[in-house]
Amino acid sequence: MAKLRILPSPEDGLRGLIERAPQAEAWVDSLKEKARPTAAVLYGVRRRLATGGVVVLTVWLFAHVMLGANGMVVYRQKKAEYESLQKEIDGLQKENDSSAQQIRALQSDPKMIEKEAREQLHYARPGEVIYVSPAQQPPPVSESRTARK
DSSP states (O other): OOOOOOOOOHHHHHHHHHHHHHHHHHHHHHHHHHHHHHHHHHHTTHHHHHHHHHHHHHHHHHHHHHHSSHHHHHHHHHHHHHHHHHHHHHHHHHHHHHHHHHHHHHHHHHHHHHHHHHHOOOOOOTTOOEEEOOOOOOOOOHHHHHHHO
């Protein structure tokens, strides 16, 4: 046969707690007496502690707002960068528009085609003479300059 185990009744557990209650109360009272001077000092300086806490929180919040990852300093840098990029986009858009206009003119305007052929390819009509200036060359280096080096 299996051994049967007899469990204590719930009333027995409560009796143990009731018997130890006066000791627990005495322990809590002794802790209260030990903590009373510290609590009195803290109660006396509670306004100073609260004011100090608010000041620390305010300083931290100010630093976070001004210097944080999304603070005012970074915001102003990003705004300046945005404005410069916007100016660059506008300039490139104007350049793109003028290039597109030049392409359309070269595709359809005979006067523009002739102008480009004359300038870039040096074409001429019969009887015309084209004068081309020689390319500029850098000035010669004098011997006195090279000797000093």
